[in-house]
Amino acid sequence: MRRAPKKKIQKLAGDALRIANLSLAVSQAGSRLEDHDWQSLLDAMIAKNLEGRHQSILDAAAEHVFTNQPDAYEVLIEAIESIATSGQIKDGESDYDIILVAAPILAWSRFDIASGNIPAPILKTLTTSWRESLLCKGVQVCLLPTLYSIDQLPQDHCTINELLHHTAQNFLQNKAIVAPKELPKTVPFLADSRYLLGVVLAPSNAPVFQWQMTPSPFDIAKAKEATLLLWKQRAHADIAHLLPGCGFEFLLPESYYSACREADILVRPISIRATVFYLCQTLNVDASDLSAILGRFGPETHPGQVDEIRVGFTLKKAPEVIYGVIWPLYQQEDELNALVGPSISTMDEREGEIPTLLKESGISQIQILEDIFGMEFCEDCQAPLYADAEGDLVHPEMPDDAPPEGSVHLH
Structure with a gap:
């Protein structure tokens, strides 16, 4: 299940109540015909509020069903995300299906991982690579002229829906697609994700992606692997230019929310490995x-809910937390998968993904704390606080004799 909105909303009325009730009706439908009827009404309500930029109404409905009808929450979020990132547009006598697609790149470096404007020549070659490696014949794409960090991506469904339709209209009218004048600052990490965004325009009811043309018996996974390999080969040189001094890995471009979730999940183990390597090289120590x-x-507004695991690193000979990594959780079972062990579940003794990664990286001394802590941050710099061995929340500080930042390169 996707996570609940962070903001707790008490009262539900008007469109928010109707959207919540329709979501519940879809989840309880007993036939495909009934499901289609309720879904059409729900989609129309969501589209109306997206167009009116009523994000608070959508958030209120999502909060309500998350708390009261979990099955309806899945229905609602899937509908909101689908409608926000796809639609139809008309150009003269031609009708197009449009969809916002994200191409994630996982990158790691001791130095800053670049983001921002993409030079016109590189944007042109990337657009050609995208079209020829990913899309069916006759399908067009308008690649946005920005390499986004996660902090710079559109932050709500209404903004995403507006970006989709505005970009498609400008593309069909041969208007220039202008990069944002100002983007939020990117928080520096040793490993992070970057995104190319593209609006894809396909003739109505025509296939969009090359893997949709896979012949029977429809081995779609294999077809997607082949498409990803071709995309890597064609785009590698351009991405290397945009991400100087970085190691990087391509993920398959897909619908915006699906691609972003996949990147969020797959960057987590890279962050752990990059951190261990960085600490060993910087402090001239072994992982052991x-x-x-x-x-x-987790948020104090949802007692018992765990939204992330914070991993604090120390030297064995000293108790101070010297570095930290956040492992976000996206599904209900993520907590167990990440941490399973005697202190979390006496029913299953197998190790979770984080302890396994740490041990594979050479760290054997691992402590899993019992408590659930509030999502606290440093009042001065807003950096997340990490728990030390005693369960106190502290600000990570590298040893005084550590080399200055930028002196160790991960690639």
């Missing part, structure tokens, strides 16, 4: 000289 403290963190 490090220890890790794993704490569960």
